[in-house]
Amino acid sequence: xxxxxxxxxxxxxxxxxxxxxxxxIREIQEAFPKRNRPAYTTIQTTVYRLExxxxxxxxxKISHAHIFEALITRNAxxxxxxxxxxxxxxxxxxxxxxxxxxxxxLTLDDVREAEKALLALGxxxxxxxxxxxxxx
Numbered sequence: 197x198x199x200x201x202x203x204x205x206x207x208x209x210x211x212x213x214x215x216x217x218x219x220x221i222r223e224i225q226e227a228f229p230k231r232n233r234p235a236y237t238t239i240q241t242t243v244y245r246l247e248x249x250x251x252x253x254x255x256x257k258i259s260h261a262h263i264f265e266a267l268i269t270r271n272a273x274x275x276x277x278x279x280x281x282x283x284x285x286x287x288x289x290x291x292x293x294x295x296x297x298x299x300x301x302l303t304l305d306d307v308r309e310a311e312k313a314l315l316a317l318g319x320x321x322x323x324x325x326x327x328x329x330x331x332x
Contacts, residue, residue, distance in 0.1 A: 198276060198279075199251065199268045199272045199273055199275075199276045200249040200250075200251060200276075201276065201280065202246075202249075202251065202273060202276070202277075203242075205234065205238075205242050206242060206245070206246055206249075206251070207273065207277075208228070209224055209239065209242055209243060209246060210246070210251065210252070210266055210268070210270075210273060211270075212224045212227040212228075213252060213264065213265060213266040214266055214269075214270045215227075217265070218255050218256075218263045218264065218265040219263065219264060220258070220261040220262065220263055220264070221236065221239055221240050221243055221261070221262070221264070222236065222261065224239055224243065224264070225239040243264055247264070250267060251266070251267055251268050251273075252264045252265060252266050252267055253265060253267055
């Protein structure tokens with residue numbers, strides 16, 4: 197099952213849980229930079245929405261504080277974002293690749309790692325001959 201769409205604030209809250217592990221609402225709120233820190237009630241409401249979306253859950257209760265933990269992985273959330281972006285672009289990867297190259301965010305090392313991943317999947321769209329020629 198695909199993870200639900202997450203807003204920017206929801207992703208930021210999930211990032212706190214992925215980084216710090218199970219946390220109370222106050223701990224989540226305090227993980228945000230002091231400047232532009234959302235109000236406690238904003239974090240609380242958003243955490244409850246995430247709970248309804250089944251992306252996190254109440255793991256336990258300490259005194260009056262509920263401790264929440266992530267139910268989806270960072271990779272699953274990132275995959276959903278990327279899938280949504282590609283759908284927005286008509287499932288064309290070329291504009292994304294062109295932007296990454298032009299903005300110098302895509303390096304040759306990134307390309308080599310991607311090629312290794314494709315080979316590991318047994319899915320080499322360029323053909324195995326090209327790769328074999330480059331190997332000693």
